[in-house]
Amino acid sequence: MTGTAAIRRVGVVGGGQMGAGIAEVCARAGLDTVVCEADATAARAARERVAVSLERAVQRGKLDRISAEDALARLAFTGSLDDLADRQLVIEAVTENADVKTETFTALDKIVADPEAILATNTSSLPVMRLGMATARADRVVGLHFFNPVPVLPLVEVVSSLHSSQAALKAVEVLARDTLGKTVIRSRDRAGFVVNALLVPYLLSAIRMAESGFATAVDVDAGMELGCAHPMGPLKLADLIGLDTVAAIAEALYDEFKEPFYAPPPLLMRMVQAGLLGRKTGRGFHTYDRDC
Structure with a gap:
């Protein structure tokens, strides 16, 4: 068995x-x-x-x-x-x-x-x-x-x-x-389980910060890497995960909990629609060598 x-x-x-x-x-x-x-x-x-x-x-x-x-x-x-x-x-x-x-x-x-x-x-x-x-x-x-x-x-x-x-x-x-x-x-069995229920609101906050012009993607990532000792900034991490995956998780979280901070920002959805999905497509919040 x-x-x-x-x-x-x-x-x-x-x-x-x-x-x-x-x-x-x-x-x-x-x-x-x-x-x-x-x-x-x-x-x-x-x-x-x-x-x-x-x-x-x-x-x-x-x-x-x-x-x-x-x-x-x-x-x-x-x-x-x-x-x-x-x-x-x-x-x-x-x-x-x-x-x-x-x-x-x-x-x-x-x-x-x-x-x-x-x-x-x-x-x-x-x-x-x-x-x-x-x-x-x-x-x-x-x-x-x-x-x-x-x-x-x-x-x-x-x-x-x-x-x-x-x-x-x-x-x-x-x-x-x-x-x-x-x-x-x-x-x-709750949307996002343990890790993504904690991680995704953080990533979405970083996206909103870049979307509003509050700080550039480079500065957002540098702030968290050098100021908080994170090994990777939130926008680089979103690119690594795949922006389509981040959007899908955010939508699932919002559907289940109806909390505004789970809602995917408009910029994220536009990037997904444009096929700018992060590392796997060579471009997201940053630009990548497709072989990296």
Whole structure:
């Protein structure tokens, strides 16, 4: 039973920045990992994303060459959800869109054969309950929220809905802590969970400050880095997260709590509409080399 047996076979749906990072840490930890993307072309791009990250870790002395090659060998990439049928745990890491995520969980529920397999979401803000209710196994649906970049940041939030079983929660906690080497914190199923419920209002305040002309983006970031010893200023951090993701989390927080400080500022929404999403597009509040 997955709730008590060690999880060895993992699936990841989505091979973007977050999905590729989750797949990488799973493979580096010795897990048999299958990554599913929208099609074969996207699957090849996901494989390249992981390969580049592993090579970067080797070049920086964080990983030896043999371990990197072994990790890549444990990874399979596919364009079909059907290839996840034998997984003990599937982690959804698709775009932060409620309809897309719900459709993904409905499909996975029909495909993943073991009724006790766990379906986890890496959502930053959406209700785990909603995704669980899209399946016939809501007790086996949990939140497993990693942070970007996944191979570097040590935290995972384990999120329980009203239906999540203690066995499922314990299984993913053990996996994250003992197999992946992460620090685990628990959260109830509320928009933003622990970290983003605290972080996003801070980021939005920084955006409003830049929007009003009170201070430039450079000065806002320098103020928090040099005046508060933050390793990264709020606007650089928003760019790293992705401004579309920041906006989606803000909207989810505002929908749930109706507090004005959660509402996404107009400037943020205009930047998202313009495709200025931060590091991943080369331009947000700052400008970036796309290869950085």
